[in-house]
């Protein structure tokens with residue numbers, strides 16, 4: 001919006017709107033619009049405050065129940081944390097749940113590879129956050145168990161790879177599309193969250209190297225990602241689980257900036273106050289190093305992806321800000337708040353799935 005002189009010297013303001021049309025509106029109208037905007041913002045804030053502090057009802061007097069699968073994982077754990085103040089009844093599941101982590105939530109063990117084991121976890125559940133490495137043959141059984149329990153909505157943790165066409169993403173793409181499609185075809189309202197690279201990958205891939213050698217060995221230091229924080233994925237997931245606003249959508253979620261791996265290491269270095277050298281290593285050495293962390297199918301995927309990502313910046317979307325109403329976490333903010341993971345004596349996650 002930029003002020004401009006108008007006919008007869010009246011102060012006018014120019015608005016850019018769709019299709020590059022422009023409308024001229026005088027200052028009084030702008031003032032009235034600003035007041036209306038501020039009033040609607042206030043109403044929005046009050047609604048958010050109110051809805052965060054009251055139970056979410058599915059029927060009169062019956063509180064909505066949400067099941068979070070993969071609850072011991074990075075994204076699932078953040079979702080359980082964030083659901084605490086929403087007023088829904090929360091149940092957390094994975095194969096080895098730690099009840100003491102969420103004394104205010106129910107924790108129930110279940111194995112996604114064996115859908116019948118999820119019956120106690122699914123009992124009385126309205127909406128499910130689905131983390132799934134499910135084998136395709138288990139998906140119909142999983143959908144059947146959810147339907148039998150009366151589940152209406154499934155929020156799927158998918159991947160940005162579902163939107164890509166390079167051959168190296170094919171395994172991951174099909175694996176996640178199978179889950180998205182099984183939930184859609186199962187008759188549930190679905191929301192598919194399709195994040196790009198997790199910021200947390202730095203802990204999985206580099207924390208041990210940084211702590212023990214103060215260096216990071218990389219096959220493609222110029223490879224670019226837009227790393228996203230678990231907390232941002234979780235905030236969007238909570239929105240999807242507890243409101244109807246995102247129903248039916250497939251949403252690509254990314255961090256706010258495309259950064260080379262070299263830049264990511266530099267940011268971590270500043271966050272922990274230590275110099276970390278980046279050492280470029282050949283493909284064969286990288287396969288041995290990262291093959292200790294990744295299963296073979298994901299080693300192939302990532303080696304292809306990292307090589308490809310040298311050629312262009314990572315996709316960046318504004319979905320986190322658009323949905324949550326606040327900017328996505330920057331890598332500087334993420335590295336600062338997770339700096340402990342890169343310093344001595346901190347337990348880094350040793351194994352990974354992508």
Ligand SMILES: NC(=O)c1ccc[n+]([C@@H]2O[C@H](COP(=O)([O-])OP(=O)(O)OC[C@H]3O[C@@H](n4cnc5c(N)ncnc54)[C@H](OP(=O)(O)O)[C@@H]3O)[C@@H](O)[C@H]2O)c1
Nearest residue numbers: 070072073074075094095096111112113159196197198354
């Ligand atoms: N890393 C990335 O850059 C990236 C990017 C986009 C999408 N993704 C997707 O994100 C997902 C991983 O999410 P995440 O990193 O938050 O997970 P995570 O940290 O690897 O944790 C997942 C949790 O799920 C539980 N789990 C594993 N197998 C299970 C099973 N068969 N039944 C029940 N629970 C099981 C595990 O706990 P228990 O051992 O107690 O069962 C584990 O703690 C994957 O689908 C991946 O493809 C990753």
